[in-house]
Amino acid sequence: MTETYTKEDGNTELWHTIFAVGHPDLSAQQSFHAKLPRDPRCKLCKAPFAGLGGLYMRFRGKAPSSRNKNYCNACDGFLDAFPGGAEVGMSVLFADIRNSTAFAESAGPKAASERVNRFLDSATKAITDNDGFILAFYGDCIVAVWPPGFSGPDHARLALTAARAISADARAGDGAVPVGVGVHLGEVYIGTVQAARGLFRDVSIFGVEVNITARLAAAAAAGEALASKALTDAAGGDAGAMRSFDLKGISQPVEATSLT
Numbered sequence: 001m002t003e004t005y006t007k008e009d010g011n012t013e014l015w016h017t018i019f020a021v022g023h024p025d026l027s028a029q030q031s032f033h034a035k036l037p038r039d040p041r042c043k044l045c046k047a048p049f050a051g052l053g054g055l056y057m058r059f060r061g062k063a064p065s066s067r068n069k070n071y072c073n074a075c076d077g078f079l080d081a082f083p084g085g086a087e088v089g090m091s092v093l094f095a096d097i098r099n100s101t102a103f104a105e106s107a108g109p110k111a112a113s114e115r116v117n118r119f120l121d122s123a124t125k126a127i128t129d130n131d132g133f134i135l136a137f138y139g140d141c142i143v144a145v146w147p148p149g150f151s152g153p154d155h156a157r158l159a160l161t162a163a164r165a166i167s168a169d170a171r172a173g174d175g176a177v178p179v180g181v182g183v184h185l186g187e188v189y190i191g192t193v194q195a196a197r198g199l200f201r202d203v204s205i206f207g208v209e210v211n212i213t214a215r216l217a218a219a220a221a222a223g224e225a226l227a228s229k230a231l232t233d234a235a236g237g238d239a240g241a242m243r244s245f246d247l248k249g250i251s252q253p254v255e256a257t258s259l260t
């Protein structure tokens with residue numbers, strides 16, 4: 001990731017409504033758009049960019065934003081008009097590839113890039129199939145959130161299902177990409193960030209709970225997903241045995257279970 005981002009504040013009530021409660025206009029758009037074919041879609045309103053649905057959207061004046069193709073022009077305009085964010089309790093997932101540097105050295109850059117793309121394809125599918133919101137690809141790492149206003153009240157269970165799917169792909173035998181997954185639940189600041197050169201805005205997350213999730217992913221073995229007790233408690237069901245993890249830079253030990 002070469003861009004540096006600056007966190008922005010403001011419009012707290014609006015951001016809280018969108019990600020904690022669910023904004024009625026946006027929720028209505030999302031459920032309408034989700035029925036139309038097909039991916040890729042706007043990350044926020046889920047307007048399809050391809051297939052018949054994409055054609056229909058273009059007819060309605062919605063197309064990928066020229067500055068940020070992850071969003072439609074309307075949502076990109078929204079991020080620009082209402083920069084800011086709010087603290088919202090949500091599920092957070094980090095997944096990253098192990099030993100990327102060693103692999104790139106031995107297999108070469110083409111094989112390394114194919115491997116990253118295979119991982120991003122399968123992880124993206126696992127996350128979007130389970131109503132998650134992908135925030136970023138940082139090199140060989142993917143970050144996603146399940147805010148209740150966006151993913152619904154069942155967000156912890158959905159995040160758990162995505163974590164299981166990603167780690168199952170990482171154990172799928174020949175050609176499987178060695179990935180470690182961390183999934184956690186807590187209060188995070190979600191809001192807009194501005195690219196250093198002011199080219200575009202995106203959405204990102206901040207706070208100690210974000211660091212805990214990243215550290216859990218780092219502590220997971222290849223093909224393993226570690227889920228915090230906070231997340232499995234919220235998801236319900238039998239979580240299995242908990243272990244206590246001393247995570248780098250985190251003062252309190254974190255209870256987590258291996259999903260595999």
Ligand SMILES: [Zn+2]
Binds near residue numbers: 044046047074076
């Ligand atoms: Zn949109």
